[in-house]
Amino acid sequence: xxLENYFPIWEKLTxxxxxxxxGCVIDKSFKKGETVLHKTxxxxxxxxxxxxQLRVYIxxxxxxxxxxxxxxxxxxxxxxxxxxxxxxRFDVMVEAEKDSRVFIIPARIYREIMEESAVVANYTNEIxxxxxxxxxxxxxxxxxxxxDKRVAGFLLEEMALxxxxxxxLTHEAIANHLGTHREVIxxxxxxxxxxxxxxxxxxxxxxxxxxxxxxxxxx
Amino acid sequence: xxLENYFPIWEKLTxxxxxxxxGCVIDKSFKKGETVLHKTxxxxxxxxxxxxQLRVYIxxxxxxxxxxxxxxxxxxxxxxxxxxxxxxRFDVMVEAEKDSRVFIIPARIYREIMEESAVVANYTNEIxxxxxxxxxxxxxxxxxxxxDKRVAGFLLEEMALxxxxxxxLTHEAIANHLGTHREVIxxxxxxxxxxxxxxxxxxxxxxxxxxxxxxxxxx
Numbered sequence: 080x081x082l083e084n085y086f087p088i089w090e091k092l093t094x095x096x097x098x099x100x101x102g103c104v105i106d107k108s109f110k111k112g113e114t115v116l117h118k119t120x121x122x123x124x125x126x127x128x129x130x131x132q133l134r135v136y137i138x139x140x141x142x143x144x145x146x147x148x149x150x151x152x153x154x155x156x157x158x159x160x161x162x163x164x165x166x167x168r169f170d171v172m173v174e175a176e177k178d179s180r181v182f183i184i185p186a187r188i189y190r191e192i193m194e195e196s197a198v199v200a201n202y203t204n205e206i207x208x209x210x211x212x213x214x215x216x217x218x219x220x221x222x223x224x225x226x227d228k229r230v231a232g233f234l235l236e237e238m239a240l241x242x243x244x245x246x247x248l249t250h251e252a253i254a255n256h257l258g259t260h261r262e263v264i265x266x267x268x269x270x271x272x273x274x275x276x277x278x279x280x281x282x283x284x285x286x287x288x289x290x291x292x293x294x295x296x297x298x
Numbered sequence: 299x300x301l302e303n304y305f306p307i308w309e310k311l312t313x314x315x316x317x318x319x320x321g322c323v324i325d326k327s328f329k330k331g332e333t334v335l336h337k338t339x340x341x342x343x344x345x346x347x348x349x350x351q352l353r354v355y356i357x358x359x360x361x362x363x364x365x366x367x368x369x370x371x372x373x374x375x376x377x378x379x380x381x382x383x384x385x386x387r388f389d390v391m392v393e394a395e396k397d398s399r400v401f402i403i404p405a406r407i408y409r410e411i412m413e414e415s416a417v418v419a420n421y422t423n424e425i426x427x428x429x430x431x432x433x434x435x436x437x438x439x440x441x442x443x444x445x446d447k448r449v450a451g452f453l454l455e456e457m458a459l460x461x462x463x464x465x466x467l468t469h470e471a472i473a474n475h476l477g478t479h480r481e482v483i484x485x486x487x488x489x490x491x492x493x494x495x496x497x498x499x500x501x502x503x504x505x506x507x508x509x510x511x512x513x514x515x516x517x
Contacts (some may be wrong), residue, residue: 137434139442166428169435193420200419201412207423209385211430215356216388218437222477223358258441 082182085127085153091198099192105183109133109175115159116173122162124183128154131179132240135171136255145258147171148213149240157206160186163193221258229257230267231296234277234286244286253284301401304346304372310417318411324402328352328394334378335392341381343402347373350398351459354390355474364477366390367432368459376425379405382412440477448476449486450515453496453505463505472503 082104083089089097105124109115115133116123126133133150135158150156150173161167163186193199220229233256237246250264257264268284271277276292278285286292301323302308308316324343328334334352335342345352352369354377369375369392380386382405412418439448452475456465469483476483487503490496495511497504505511 137438139438141442143442145437145441164424164427166424166431168428168431169438193416193423195416197412197414197416197419200416200423204412204419204423204426205383205385207426207430208383209387211426211433212385212387214430214433214437218364218433218440219356219358219388221437221440222364223360223362 080129082127085129085182087153088198088202092192092196096192096196096199099188100184103185103188105185107181107183109179109181111175111178113175114172115175115179115181116171118170118172121159122186123159124185125160125163125189126150126156126173127182127184128152128156129180129182131175131181132177133173133179133181134176134256135173137170138172143258143260144172144255145217146256147217148210149176151240155206157203157210160184160189162186163190163203226257226259226263227267227270228296228298230264230271231276231292233257234284235289235292235296238286238289244289246284246286247282248284249282299348301346304348304401306372307417307421311411311415315411315415315418318407319403322404322407324404326400326402328398328400330394330397332394333391334394334398334400335390337389337391340378341405342378343404344379344382344408345369345375345392346401346403347371347375348399348401350394350400351396352392352398352400353395353475354392356389357391362477362479363391363474364436365475366436367429368395370459374425376422376429379403379408381405382409382422445476445478445482446486446489447515447517449483449490450495450511452476453503454508454511454515457505457508463508465503465505466501467503468501 082101115126128150130152133156134146135148135150135156136144136146138144156173158167158171159173193203233253237248238244250268251261254261254264268277268279272279276288278287301320334345347369349371352375353365354367354369354375355363355365357363375392377386377390378392412422452472456467457463469487470480473480473483487496487498491498495507497506
């Protein structure tokens with residue numbers, strides 16, 4: 080499969096633009112757990128996900144993490160090429176959550192095309208608007224949803240992503256997704272277990288009662 | 299003063315685009331405290347601030363607020379015209395914090411120009427990237443900065459905006475900016491007063507020790 084099968088606005092590009100992109104794109108694989116991007120300022124290039132799953136997160140000075148969004152098949156990651164925009168003043172990290180294969184489009188080439196092409200600039204705009212909406216949603220969650228609701232929501236999201244209720248997840252990993260401490264997550268999961276919503280085992284959370292988790296999440 | 303004095307990329311527009319914008323722009327004034335935008339989905343149009351100060355904030359179901367950014371002279375507010383972008387899935391509210399005069403550019407016209415013009419699309423991109431950065435900064439503050447640091451930072455920001463250390467601010471207003479409860483702010487300000495950093499009076503916070511507030515904020 081080549082770039083044209085993954086790039087949503089391929090047919091709206093001029094042949095010259097298509098040639099430039101095809102000529103510069105890099106095809107790269109990442110193993111599960113591998114770091115894809117250390118910090119935004121590296122400006123690796125745009126990541127276009129062929130298969131797999133990437134996690135985009137921010138990191139505090141003390142090493143705490145919070146997941147801001149995930150990238151799945153066909154998603155495009157702008158902030159790995161933040162140098163295409165002058166006004167990006169934050170750093171994100173990206174890691175592979177599953178074995179992943181991505182196209183990397185060098186930032187300089189994309190920027191040059193975007194400066195000339197209203198189609199590419201508007202497409203970029205829509206991607207950013209979508210990520211912006213993700214972040215606003217997350218901020219509302221953090222501000223106004225209690226942690227039990229957020230943990231319930233996270234477990235349901237994982238179940239949907241993995242296609243199974245038996246989730247291989249450490250408490251540390253959940254804490255890093257939600258921007259809190261491992262101890263806090265352990266306490267919450269034990270409460271969930273006591274209520275019969277999940278069953279805990281080493282490195283594993285099994286979802287037993289989807290309906291109650293949904294009620295908790297939405298309530 | 300007309301639109302061309304305020305619109306940063308005016309000279310890069312075609313004469314036809316300039317004419318369209320000039321022909322549709324609305325000049326409107328808002329009194330201090332007045333609501334400029336009830337919710338994003340109204341899609342009033344782009345706001346270009348001539349003079350004054352607008353506050354952009356989100357509102358929880360329970361009526362709690364948090365300021366996401368302020369708009370000052372020459373700033374452009376995209377999210378009052380979120381219908382120009384398909385992927386905006388959040389609502390903001392906008393109110394005038396000072397008597398303000400703004401240009402309103404109808405969303406439909408702006409969108410039509412943006413779809414054709416790489417210059418306008420890229421400009422829009424840069425504005426969104428800038429607001430995105432503001433929101434990421436805010437999220438890091440909320441996640442990882444304690445409230446005393448955030449209150450200190452907010453008072454210093456207000457002092458810079460107002461050009462005076464005598465700030466007309468209720469505890470309720472500060473709580474709404476920072477997304478917390480009035481009681482929490484009152485307790486914090488009393489602590490600041492006890493430490494000699496501020497002096498409190500009815501509807502007023504006077505900053506006494508800028509240096510210590512800065513140390514607290516950055517520490």
